[in-house]
Amino acid sequence: MPMLGSRTNPSPSRGRRGPAARRPVFAFLAALAMITLLAAPAGAQSDAEAEGAPEGAQELAERHAPILVVRPPSELCKADGERFLPIDVDALLDNDQVLLRQVGREDPVVERGPSAADLFDHGEGFYLDFPGGALAPGCIYDADDGRFRVSAEGDEQGAVTVYAHIATEDGHDDKLALQYWFFYYYNDYNNRHEGDWEGIQLLFDVGTVAEALDTEPASVGFAQHSGGELATWDGGKLELDGDRPVVYPSVGSHASYFGTQLYIGRSGSEGFGCDDTQSAATRHDPEVVVLPDEVTDPDDPLAWLDFDGRWGERHSGPFNGPKGPTTKSRWTEPITWHDELRTSSVIIPGGADSDAPFVNTFCSLVAFGSQQYINALQNPLRLLLTVAAVGLVAAVALTRTDWNGVAATPIVRRRRVGQIVRVAGRTYRQHPRRFITIGLFYMPVALLFAGLTELLGALTPTDSESELLAFLAFLLTTFASLGQGLAYVLITAAFAAIWLGAESGKGVSGPDGVRAVIERRGDLARTYLRLVGTIILLTVTIIGIPRAIHRIIAYQLFGSVMMVEGLTGRAALQRSVELVKGRWLHTAFAVTAFSGLVSLANATVGLVLLIVLAGFPLWLFSLVAAAASALVAPISAVGYLLLYGDARAEADDAPDADPADTEDDDPLDPEVVARHVDPSAEPVPH
Numbered sequence: 001m002p003m004l005g006s007r008t009n010p011s012p013s014r015g016r017r018g019p020a021a022r023r024p025v026f027a028f029l030a031a032l033a034m035i036t037l038l039a040a041p042a043g044a045q046s047d048a049e050a051e052g053a054p055e056g057a058q059e060l061a062e063r064h065a066p067i068l069v070v071r072p073p074s075e076l077c078k079a080d081g082e083r084f085l086p087i088d089v090d091a092l093l094d095n096d097q098v099l100l101r102q103v104g105r106e107d108p109v110v111e112r113g114p115s116a117a118d119l120f121d122h123g124e125g126f127y128l129d130f131p132g133g134a135l136a137p138g139c140i141y142d143a144d145d146g147r148f149r150v151s152a153e154g155d156e157q158g159a160v161t162v163y164a165h166i167a168t169e170d171g172h173d174d175k176l177a178l179q180y181w182f183f184y185y186y187n188d189y190n191n192r193h194e195g196d197w198e199g200i201q202l203l204f205d206v207g208t209v210a211e212a213l214d215t216e217p218a219s220v221g222f223a224q225h226s227g228g229e230l231a232t233w234d235g236g237k238l239e240l241d242g243d244r245p246v247v248y249p250s251v252g253s254h255a256s257y258f259g260t261q262l263y264i265g266r267s268g269s270e271g272f273g274c275d276d277t278q279s280a281a282t283r284h285d286p287e288v289v290v291l292p293d294e295v296t297d298p299d300d301p302l303a304w305l306d307f308d309g310r311w312g313e314r315h316s317g318p319f320n321g322p323k324g325p326t327t328k329s330r331w332t333e334p335i336t337w338h339d340e341l342r343t344s345s346v347i348i349p350g351g352a353d354s355d356a357p358f359v360n361t362f363c364s365l366v367a368f369g370s371q372q373y374i375n376a377l378q379n380p381l382r383l384l385l386t387v388a389a390v391g392l393v394a395a396v397a398l399t400r401t402d403w404n405g406v407a408a409t410p411i412v413r414r415r416r417v418g419q420i421v422r423v424a425g426r427t428y429r430q431h432p433r434r435f436i437t438i439g440l441f442y443m444p445v446a447l448l449f450a451g452l453t454e455l456l457g458a459l460t461p462t463d464s465e466s467e468l469l470a471f472l473a474f475l476l477t478t479f480a481s482l483g484q485g486l487a488y489v490l491i492t493a494a495f496a497a498i499w500l501g502a503e504s505g506k507g508v509s510g511p512d513g514v515r516a517v518i519e520r521r522g523d524l525a526r527t528y529l530r531l532v533g534t535i536i537l538l539t540v541t542i543i544g545i546p547r548a549i550h551r552i553i554a555y556q557l558f559g560s561v562m563m564v565e566g567l568t569g570r571a572a573l574q575r576s577v578e579l580v581k582g583r584w585l586h587t588a589f590a591v592t593a594f595s596g597l598v599s600l601a602n603a604t605v606g607l608v609l610l611i612v613l614a615g616f617p618l619w620l621f622s623l624v625a626a627a628a629s630a631l632v633a634p635i636s637a638v639g640y641l642l643l644y645g646d647a648r649a650e651a652d653d654a655p656d657a658d659p660a661d662t663e664d665d666d667p668l669d670p671e672v673v674a675r676h677v678d679p680s681a682e683p684v685p686h
Contacts, residue, residue, distance in 0.1 A: 051300065052292030054166050056209040061164035064202055064217065065288045066180055066247045068160065071280040076146075077139035079188065082251045084145050084196075085284060086182035088161035089304055091148040092128070093119075099129040107314065119307035120298040126309035127321055130185070134194045134313045134321075135374045141186035141194075148185070160286040162199075165293075165325070166209060167334040176212050177334035178202040181291070181325045182254070183311070189253035190273045190370035194312025195321045198254045199223050200247060201330065202233075203338050220245055221341045222256035223330075225271035230341035231258055250275035262348040264362065270345065273370075274363035294326070316377070410503050411496070411564060411645040412652065417590045420646070421597070424638040434498065435634040437510030441490045441517075442630035444483075482532065484629075489528050489559040491637040493517045496563035499641060516563075523568045524559065531555050531573060553588045554580045560644035579647040587643065594639040601632040 073081035092098050096113040103125045110126065111118045132140035167177040179201045187196035202217040217233045231237040237258050239246040248257045257263060257277050265271035295305045305326060312321020330337035376383045401418035408423045415423070428435050497516035498509075517524065535551060538544035557576040561567055567575050580587050605628040 052294065053290045054209045056213055057164065057166050057290050060166070060178060060209055060212055061180075061288050061290055063213075063243050064178060064245065065164075065286060066162065066200055066245050067241050068182075068247050068249060068284045068286065069280045070249055070282055070284070071251060071278065072282050077142045079252070082249060082254075082280075083142050083188070084184045084186055084254070085149070085160045086162050086286060087145065087149045087185050088287075088289075089163075089183055090301075092130075093304065095148065097131050097144075100126060101129050101314070102126050103314065116301060116303040117298040119309075120295070120303040121306055123308045124310075124323075126307075127314050128195070128309070128311055129313050130194045132194075134186075134192055134315060134319060135377060137186065137188065137192065141188075145185040160284045161289060162286045163289050163291050163325070165291045165331070167201075167293075167331060168207075169333050169335045172335040173207050174205065175335050176204040176206055176208065177330075177338065178204070178212070178217070179325075179330070179334065180288075182249075184254050187252070187254065190366055191318035192370075192374065193315065193319050193321055195310070196254050197311065197322050197325060197328070198249070198256060199325075200245065200256050201334060201338060202245070203335070216243075219338070221338050222247065222258065224250075224255035224257070224275070224345070225253070225265065227267075227270060228256075228337075228341045229258065229345050230338070230343055248277040248280050250277050252276075257345065264346045264348055266346070266362075270342070273366040274348070291325070319374070319377070408642075409499060411499050411560075411641065412648045413645055414649045415642055415646045417586075417593060417643075420590070420639050420642045421593070423642060424635045427638060428635055431510075434510035434513070436631060438491050438494045438498075438513055438637070439630035439632075439634050440514075441494070442484075442487045442633055443627070485532075486525065486528050488633065488637060488640075489524055490517050490521075491634055492559040492640045493520065493524055493563045495634065495637050495641050496560050500564065520562065524562060527558060527562065527569050527572050530569060531558065534573075550584065551577075553584055553591060556580070556587060556591050556640065557644040557647060560641050564644070564648075579644065579651060583647055583650070587647070590639065590643050594636040594643075598629065598632050598636045601628060 068085070070082040070085070071080075073079070073083050077083065094113050094115050098113060099109050100111040100114040100118060100122075101107045102110050107127075107129075109129075114128070130141070131144055132138070161183075163181040163183070165179040165181065167179050169175065169177075179199060181197060181199040184196040184198065185194075187193050200223060201221045203219050203221070204212040204215065205218045206212050206215060219230060219232050220238055221228050221230050239258065248260060249255070250257060250263070253271060253273075253275055255271060255275050257275065260277050260280050262278055263270075263275040265273055265275060291302060291305060295303050297303065305324065307324055308327055310321035310323055314320060325331055372383060398418075402416035403418040403422055405422060405426075406415055406419045407413065408427055494510075494513035494517045498513040501512065535548050538548035538551065554577045555573055557579055558572045561575045561579070562572045565572075565575065605624065
């Protein structure tokens with residue numbers, strides 16, 4: 001590794017000793033070389049000590065220089081990995097493709113290919129403009145990063161470069177910070193922008209560089225968006241390679257993390273979105289350049305440090321180019337910044353394969369919302385037309401059904417999807433205790449899933465264990481899905497028992513419905529597993545996938561069939577298929593609507609809590625979201641039951657729903673039910 005701040009080869013005075021070295025001529029040449037080096041200008045000193053930097057800064061910064069570990073992209077411009085690495089600022093200076101602009105009317109170009117001297121003493125009214133458009137990057141930034149990045153020796157696409165700075169703070173004479181600043185050419189995250197200053201900071205419990213050379217750092221802070229995360233030097237969370245911290249930059253955002261995980265950010269400090277360091281394995285050993293506290297000479301090679309403008313294209317809000325290191329609070333207040341760091345980040349167990357729906361929804365929504373914001377900035381009219389089109393489609397879908405009030409009983413009665421949704425909502429309002437009681441079927445699944453989520457999140461995999469944990473996460477996802485499906489079946493069956501009780505003139509409570517399901521638990525579970533087995537067998541054949549999709553919808557009514565008609569096993573599944581025949585699209589639409597309502601409620605509750613209660617662990621959010629499912633899932637279950645009733649009514653040529661039903665009617669009150677159930681009709685078999 002070259003000496004810090006140096007752009008020259010190591011001093012020839014360090015040559016190998018031998019007989020020739022003792023000869024007068026060689027002694028004379030050595031002395032002459034030393035005199036030449038001592039007379040060299042500051043920017044070319046081989047001792048690499050930047051003018052104004054403390055003595056010993058070079059040695060300290062070299063000792064603890066970070067190692068960056070990233071997941072490279074599969075190919076150029078592919079967003080499946082980190083496409084940008086910390087670049088040497090000199091690569092952008094005296095580069096005719098980089099412009100220095102002044103904020104004003106049409107932002108005129110002040111200098112093409114600005115030098116370090118051109119940036120000196122320029123304030124907030126100026127910014128650097130790189131080739132390309134930050135909001136629609138295409139592949140230009142990827143290609144230019146490779147073209148511009150040069151090593152200290154001038155090799156194309158050479159070494160990664162980081163900048164070191166010894167920082168102190170007034171009032172904290174017993175503390176010393178060693179900062180490493182990383183400059184990335186482009187930030188390809190939810191807040192896309194040209195340029196990106198990131199970094200880490202090591203904190204020593206001593207006041208001078210000389211003392212720091214005789215001890216270890218006490219702690220280290222990794223910058224993440226507008227905040228960061230703290231770890232003690234020897235606490236185990238920080239990975240070390242000798243005396244050098246290992247840093248895992250997040251793909252696109254370049255936030256620095258301590259391991260290979262998928263992280264969720266819910267605030268300005270954490271960032272807003274999801275940071276990905278998964279599968280990072282490619283290590284980079286950077287060159288280090290020492291920075292002084294300030295530069296006062298425009299002819300100094302580091303004169304760019306005095307630039308207070310923006311290192312990237314000017315845009316509104318989060319898409320604006322960033323300001324340089326000296327404008328950041330941690331440059332002059334490193335101890336205060338360090339003390340405000342978090343002690344942990346929220347990890348998504350299972351990473352990208354996580355089964356926490358509200359978490360995945362959050363990550364997707366933030367990315368989607370960011371892209372729409374970008375679209376609005378670039379083409380407001382197109383976004384407006386898109387929103388109008390989506391609204392029109394939604395309006396047509398809502399008006400294609402009937403939302404008039406109808407009777408909730410008997411079960412076997414023609415009802416439109418809108419009427420089913422309205423009945424389910426009205427019944428919930430009138431009998432919340434029954435719904436909550438039935439919803440308890442969902443809680444064992446929630447508790448199990450939350451516990452396994454916490455267990456997986458507590459494990460920090462090594463490279464050899466990551467595949468095992470990924471497999472465990474897959475099993476968790478599978479069992480959670482199966483458990484949720486069975487819970488829906490049990491909830492639907494419980495409401496079938498309650499509705500049948502109302503039709504027979506007996507008031508059936510929530511606990512009565514639970515007991516009725518418990519009595520049939522064996523038949524219900526075996527039939528459900530038979531359904532799952534059939535779907536799996538059809539799916540693994542590949543050619544059976546279309547039929548499997550068809551069967552998934554066609555089997556949706558089997559729980560209601562079992563409770564109302566008393567069928568079990570294959571007979572119940574076949575009966576469900578018969579009832580859905582000729583109504584597959586209608587059933588698919590209804591099932592999607594019911595499930596969508598539940599998912600929307602779950603996601604809304606989860607997202608609100610995820611943002612409002614940012615300090616809560618992820619397993620608690622999983623539990624809360626599942627509890628929300630327990631409260632909302634019964635509405636969907638009633639929808640499944642009445643959807644069965646509609647299909648059965650069509651098959652039996654039963655009359656349409658009674659439009660005389662009012663909002664004041666209690667659908668489970670025996671006296672109300674008696675007005676809607678035809679006493680001469682044959683009872684529903686059960």
